[in-house]
Amino acid sequence: MKNFFKNVPSILILFVFITLTYNFFDFGDLWESSKVLWKKPSIIFLILLVYLLSFVLKAFAWKIYLKGRPSFLSCLAGLFYSLFLNHILPVKVGDLARAGVLPARDQHITAEESLHSVFVLRVLDMLCLSGIALIGIFAFHIHYRIPFWALFFMLVISFIALPLLKKQFPIFINRHVAILKSALSGMNGIQVFLLTLASWILEAAVLYGTIFTLNKEISLPGAVWANSVTIAGQVFQITPGGIANYEAFMSFALGFIGFSFKEGYTIAILTHGLKFIFSYLAGFAAICIFPVPINVLKSWIRQKGVKGK
Structure with missing residues (x-):
């Protein structure tokens, strides 16, 4: 049932991507846009540098969440392994890899933590x-309405599910709630939130810089909103x-803002291409920081397969 609810939207998004590709793919336009982009290597370098900085902030947020106990390089290596594996495998095992790297490098951090x-x-x-997506809907006057029944259903499920989970797994839930409260209390929580x-x-910056290089116009808030909508869509x-997910969501998000x-579609392909390049560089860096044996990588993939059943 879990796979059903994930795979049906995924298949529908894939169909949307195929439709977009059939109607709007123009190799000539894509090639010319690519040449414009690659003729400005300094801008590409700056785009990737800012993109790297976004992961540096995520690594610091992770370190702060765990009260500064893990090393910064361990956090960064975990993020890079996550990004790399998510870009070479159809199954999303990145989070399992991210969780696995930390206790392997910093053994005073438990696997559960x-x-x-x-x-x-x-x-x-x-x-x-x-x-960000919700704020953008109002800021850009996007006519989109969430059905009342959907909101009501989500609220009912939340009110029922949380007490049931606490009743079934009281020790587990209480322990993790305590960890959560400790990690996000006071300035610690504010720092984690702001860094994230x-x-x-x-x-x-990847989207904004690409559009700027192509001599087109987009506001910084517009770029942040379109990117956020696109990344949120990667859950499928x-x-x-x-x-397919990335290109479909970004095409529609950019369509909403002009x-x-x-x-x-062309911008989505170019920006996704840059992110793929970065993910492979990040994977190489992660392997240099903390080489992981092949059998360990396979165990992460198998864990994902088991969890997906």
Whole structure:
């Protein structure tokens, strides 16, 4: 049932991507845009540098969440392994890799603590992305309405599910709630939130810089919003790097703020290409920082397969 609810939207998104490709793919336009982009290596370097900085902020947020106990390089290596594996495999095993790297490098961090922190920070990621997306809907006067029944259903499920979970797993829930309260209390929580939010704002540099290089116009808030909507859509990933999801969501997001579907589709391919390049560089850096044996990588993939059943 879990796979059903994930795979149906994923297949629908894939169909949308195929439709967009059939109607708006123009190799000549894509080639010319690519040449314009690659003729300005200094801008590409700056784009990737700011993108790197977004991961640096995420690594600091993770370190702060765990009260400064893990090393910064361990946090960064975990993020890089996560990014790399998500861009070479159709299954999204990145979070398992991220959780696995930390206790392997910093053995005073338990596997449970690491997995807990990854889960909480991923939830915080989605809250930031959803918040940016929601603000953008009002700021850009986008006519989109969430059905009342959907909101009511989500509230009912939340009110029922949380007490049931606490009743079934009281020790587990209480322990993790205590960790959560400790990690996000006071200035610690504010720092984690601000660093996470800032990291997603910086990631929009890939989109903003690409559009700027192509001599087109987009506001910085518009780039942040379109990027946030696109990344939030990657939750339905069933292809390496979210191919199809990324292009479909970005094409529509850019369409809402004044770009044609053809422009949005071309920009999506170019920006996704840059992110793929960065992910492979990040993977190489992660392997240099902390080489992981092949059998360990396979165990992470198998864990994902088991969890998906």
